[in-house]
Amino acid sequence: MTRFCNSLRIALISSCTLVPFVAHAQESTPIEAIDVQSGQSSESIAATPLSGARVERDSLARKQASTSDTGRLLADLPGVSASSGGGFSSMPSIRGLSEQRVTVLVDGFTIDMACPNDMNSPLSYTDPQTISSISVLTGIAPVSSGGDNIGGVISVESTPPQFAAAGKTLVTGELSSFYRSNGDGFGGAARLTVATGSLSATYTGSYAQSDQYEGGGGDGLVRSTEFAKTDHALALAWQHATGLVQLKGGIQRSPYEGFPNQYMDMVDNKSWFLNGSYDGYFDWGDLALRAAYRDTDHEMDFLEDKQPGSMPMNTEVHSFDGSVKLSLPMSMHDTLRIGAEFHHQWLDDYWPPVAGSMMMGPGEFVNVNGGKRGRIGAFIEWERHFSDRLSAITGLRYDRVTMNTGEVKPYGTGMMQMADVMAAAAFNAAERKRTDDNWSGSALLVYELSDLAALELGYAHKARSPNLYERYSWGRGSMASRMIGWYGDGNGYVGNLDLKPERADTVSAALALGGDKAGWSLRIAPYYTRVDDYIDGAFVQEFTDMMGAPGGFVQLQFANQDAEFYGIDVAGAVELGAGTAARSTRLTGSLSWLEARNLSDGGPVYRQMPLDVKLGLAHRSGALELAADFEWVAEKTRVDATRNEPRTDDYALVNLGAAYTVSGVRVSLDVENLFDTGYALPLGGVSLGDYGATGELRPVPGRGRSFNVGLSTRF
Amino acid sequence: MAYGDIRSGWHPMVLAAIVAGHCVLLAVAASAFRTSLTHIDRETPALVALFEKDPVQPAAAPRPEQPASARPSPPPPAMPSAPSGASGSGGAEPVTVAMVQPVRGPAIPLEVTPFALAPRAGLPEPASIAPPAPGEPDLLVRYAGVLRTAIMAWAPRGLHKEGEAVVSFRIDRSGQVLDTRIMRSSGDVQLDRLALRMVRQAAPFPPPDGAISDERLGFTIPIHFH
Numbered sequence: 001m002t003r004f005c006n007s008l009r010i011a012l013i014s015s016c017t018l019v020p021f022v023a024h025a026q027e028s029t030p031i032e033a034i035d036v037q038s039g040q041s042s043e044s045i046a047a048t049p050l051s052g053a054r055v056e057r058d059s060l061a062r063k064q065a066s067t068s069d070t071g072r073l074l075a076d077l078p079g080v081s082a083s084s085g086g087g088f089s090s091m092p093s094i095r096g097l098s099e100q101r102v103t104v105l106v107d108g109f110t111i112d113m114a115c116p117n118d119m120n121s122p123l124s125y126t127d128p129q130t131i132s133s134i135s136v137l138t139g140i141a142p143v144s145s146g147g148d149n150i151g152g153v154i155s156v157e158s159t160p161p162q163f164a165a166a167g168k169t170l171v172t173g174e175l176s177s178f179y180r181s182n183g184d185g186f187g188g189a190a191r192l193t194v195a196t197g198s199l200s201a202t203y204t205g206s207y208a209q210s211d212q213y214e215g216g217g218g219d220g221l222v223r224s225t226e227f228a229k230t231d232h233a234l235a236l237a238w239q240h241a242t243g244l245v246q247l248k249g250g251i252q253r254s255p256y257e258g259f260p261n262q263y264m265d266m267v268d269n270k271s272w273f274l275n276g277s278y279d280g281y282f283d284w285g286d287l288a289l290r291a292a293y294r295d296t297d298h299e300m301d302f303l304e305d306k307q308p309g310s311m312p313m314n315t316e317v318h319s320f321d322g323s324v325k326l327s328l329p330m331s332m333h334d335t336l337r338i339g340a341e342f343h344h345q346w347l348d349d350y351w352p353p354v355a356g357s358m359m360m361g362p363g364e365f366v367n368v369n370g371g372k373r374g375r376i377g378a379f380i381e382w383e384r385h386f387s388d389r390l391s392a393i394t395g396l397r398y399d400r401v402t403m404n405t406g407e408v409k410p411y412g413t414g415m416m417q418m419a420d421v422m423a424a425a426a427f428n429a430a431e432r433k434r435t436d437d438n439w440s441g442s443a444l445l446v447y448e449l450s451d452l453a454a455l456e457l458g459y460a461h462k463a464r465s466p467n468l469y470e471r472y473s474w475g476r477g478s479m480a481s482r483m484i485g486w487y488g489d490g491n492g493y494v495g496n497l498d499l500k501p502e503r504a505d506t507v508s509a510a511l512a513l514g515g516d517k518a519g520w521s522l523r524i525a526p527y528y529t530r531v532d533d534y535i536d537g538a539f540v541q542e543f544t545d546m547m548g549a550p551g552g553f554v555q556l557q558f559a560n561q562d563a564e565f566y567g568i569d570v571a572g573a574v575e576l577g578a579g580t581a582a583r584s585t586r587l588t589g590s591l592s593w594l595e596a597r598n599l600s601d602g603g604p605v606y607r608q609m610p611l612d613v614k615l616g617l618a619h620r621s622g623a624l625e626l627a628a629d630f631e632w633v634a635e636k637t638r639v640d641a642t643r644n645e646p647r648t649d650d651y652a653l654v655n656l657g658a659a660y661t662v663s664g665v666r667v668s669l670d671v672e673n674l675f676d677t678g679y680a681l682p683l684g685g686v687s688l689g690d691y692g693a694t695g696e697l698r699p700v701p702g703r704g705r706s707f708n709v710g711l712s713t714r715f
Numbered sequence: 716m717a718y719g720d721i722r723s724g725w726h727p728m729v730l731a732a733i734v735a736g737h738c739v740l741l742a743v744a745a746s747a748f749r750t751s752l753t754h755i756d757r758e759t760p761a762l763v764a765l766f767e768k769d770p771v772q773p774a775a776a777p778r779p780e781q782p783a784s785a786r787p788s789p790p791p792p793a794m795p796s797a798p799s800g801a802s803g804s805g806g807a808e809p810v811t812v813a814m815v816q817p818v819r820g821p822a823i824p825l826e827v828t829p830f831a832l833a834p835r836a837g838l839p840e841p842a843s844i845a846p847p848a849p850g851e852p853d854l855l856v857r858y859a860g861v862l863r864t865a866i867m868a869w870a871p872r873g874l875h876k877e878g879e880a881v882v883s884f885r886i887d888r889s890g891q892v893l894d895t896r897i898m899r900s901s902g903d904v905q906l907d908r909l910a911l912r913m914v915r916q917a918a919p920f921p922p923p924d925g926a927i928s929d930e931r932l933g934f935t936i937p938i939h940f941h
Contacts, residue, residue: 028883029933029934029935030936031860031866032863032936033938034867034938035939036870036941037941038874044873045872045873046873048873163903164902166902197900243908244904281905281912282912283915329869329871332869385872
């Protein structure tokens with residue numbers, strides 16, 4: 001209340017002081033206005049270097065009718081691909097590195113893994129309908145962008161605060177809904193902001209659901225692909241004389257999400273969070289304080305396609321995150337950033353007994369007992385603008401990761417459970433506390449060769465400690481180990497207490513030619529990454545079926561190996577004809593090629609996207625928007641033999657879209673996979689949902705033709 | 716249950732961390748708020764002083780300490796000499812001066828309208844402000860260019876935000892900034908604060924020419940972010 005009184009007081013005082021300001025202004029000498037531009041590549045080195053991309057609300061709005069999966073949506077960007085999971089849980093992969101190797105920030109915060117199959121990945125807490133913008137750094141990410149990762153950064157911003165002009169009240173928002181014919185998917189979202197000049201409140205809510213989708217051609221129903229979820233959040237912001245205070249809280253609930261490439265499905269996920277932040281802007285620099293808490297309850301079991309049967313698995317996670325960052329302008333050319341971060345994850349993973357089951361009873365299976373993963377990090381980073389055309393960022397970072405967990409136990413001590421009984425005894429007898437000291441460094445340089453050409457060069461050494469499941473999964477029985485793993489390959493995984501952190505060295509370059517003014521652009525970005533102690537799977541044994549014959553699946557143990565990743569991303573755009581704001585035709589194209597080798601066994605690394613070429617034509621004429629997109633993906637021949645990864649054929653897809661805005665309402669119709677092409681997802685893994693029902697093992701098929709209708713309006 | 720017990724052992728630490736985190740947030744917010752109040756308090760006397768000055772000042776008469784002919788002073792080093800048309804003696808025409816852009820591009824001509832010649836609509840009596848001494852507008856325009864160049868050098872980079880803040884500030888005879896304030900807010904506290912920071916960081920400025928009277932040492936500058 002006092003705050004509001006004080007705000008009112010400030011408002012009154014400032015309005016009273018307006019009169020003398022006017023009087024003062026008459027005496028002042030006006031100075032010609034200064035333009036502070038952010039467009040130049042070398043000036044934007046910290047936020048959006050050449051090897052980065054930013055997806056804004058407008059382009060998200062064009063795609064939200066077609067997918068509820070933020071990860072899949074990002075796969076449109078060169079260098080980014082998506083490993084399929086559930087209907088809204090694809091795992092983004094940047095230049096071949098995925099899962100916890102990539103930093104995913106939602107409103108500035110990381111979201112911890114809370115599932116042995118990583119079903120509720122960070123992007124599953126976002127909905128394309130309510131995202132404001134997404135920034136992706138595919139190349140070298142400065143150390144200030146986060147620690148404990150070796151790849152790029154994806155940063156999702158949902159509700160940047162909006163304020164009214166002084167003395168006015170702002171009421172603004174957006175409503176949208178969609179329907180997708182393939183899978184009978186539908187959903188909607190609402191955003192409402194009410195703000196004064198200093199206070200702002202924004203509600204965002206969304207709902208999405210879908211049944212199983214049909215594959216293209218003769219692929220038929222793809223089982224275990226249904227989903228439903230809803231997100232609600234309230235964000236409050238207060239801007240005062242020197243800074244901005246933000247508080248945001250929200251809940252997510254997903255009552256079901258099928259996973260075609262896992263033995264389990266998500267049958268309930270409840271998560272709530274509270275984020276607080278303060279950004280202060282002072283003469284000496286900027287101060288950013290952040291704190292967040294998230295609580296997640298996650299349950300797995302079988303949805304209809306994997307029934308009959310039941311096998312509940314529960315995970316609970318509590319996370320706390322706090323950070324302090326300072327940005328200090330040292331001269332007109334230099335900025336120094338220093339920061340400290342603290343992150344703590346607590347995780348419990350237990351599987352209740354199944355009544356009447358010899359294998360899954362009589363007691364509980366304790367998979368992770370109060371696992372703790374704490375991280376304290378600090379960094380220092382220096383941004384220098386040597387000239388108008390040359391800038392550099394160099395930084396050094398230290399993260400200390402400590403992990404520990406309690407004793408575990410198998411379902412019971414029967415003969416069928418002997419493998420797990422022995423494994424639990426060995427695990428409980430072992431010292432489980434681990435501490436890693438991880439050093440990272442990054443250097444990035446942007447040089448503008450001319451108005452039409454800019455060059456970026458970067459090098460980074462980064463380190464990531466194993467996650468709780470990689471270190472502390474212990475079950476060696478066939479069933480217990482098959483419950484672990486986020487690879488969608490049907491194999492079983494055993495944790496490894498002796499895992500070391502992954503350490504990656506990356507060199508990256510980017511050449512950007514053209515620009516908006518020139519009417520065309522071309523970006524070529526090659527890269528090479530070598531990862532020492534890359535956490536991969538080492539062969540333990542082959543699983544056999546009831547008759548003792550090999551069943552096609554294997555048990556692997558997480559192990560440190562070495563790997564290298566190299567490739568090139570090319571993206572271009574050209575304006576056809578003289579484009580204006582109201583009328584333009586734009587041709588875009590991109591190509592991503594990459595190869596990844598496991599240097600320890602000489603074979604390809606699992607789940608790497610084959611050559612991917614995209615072409616797009618977009619026309620806009622007043623209220624009418626038309627788009628045609630073509631994608632061609634090469635045959636996937638480089639497969640990981642250790643995991644029995646399936647090969648996939650090449651395929652080509654055509655999507656068409658049209659939208660018309662009338663009286664502020666945008667109506668869109670998209671035809672996805674126009675020719676109903678049947679194809680297998682190169683990063684889809686094996687279709688275990690179908691396998692259980694048909695006995696035939698196939699790669700997860702992609703979606704067949706779908707007519708997607710979208711409606712949206714802003715006010 | 717074993718796993719359930721662990722949680723109770725874990726809670727106090729996290730709770731303490733949460734409480735500590737929020738205390739820090741509140742403390743900083745409160746201190747920032749105090750800053751805002753003192754900020755306003757500090758500026759109010761200056762505003763009052765401005766009110767008192769006008770009646771004392773003789774209207775439409777040159778100040779006695781100002782010589783009739785402005786003391787010639789060499790132009791600041793970064794500035795090319797003003798075109799002859801901008802002598803300022805007539806005083807009825809807008810003054811055009813060539814100015815070197817600090818960071819990119821060649822010199823561009825700037826059209827600056829001297830304040831006394833462009834009274835704001837609704838201003839009852841333009842003569843309430845002391846008319847400039849001969850030559851003063853010329854010097855003032857040149858000096859304004861110097862200030863602009865100095866301020867622009869401190870432009871923040873890579874901001875990607877849109878908005879315009881108008882900063883007004885006064886300097887003393889040594890070039891030190893006496894006070895700065897947001898005359899028109901951009902509506903975004905970050906842009907407002909960065910605009911103020913640009914002016915403050917650019918100070919101290921080169922001392923103004925002696926021919927420029929004290930009353931002329933107040934300036935306004937719009938800073939447009941995009």
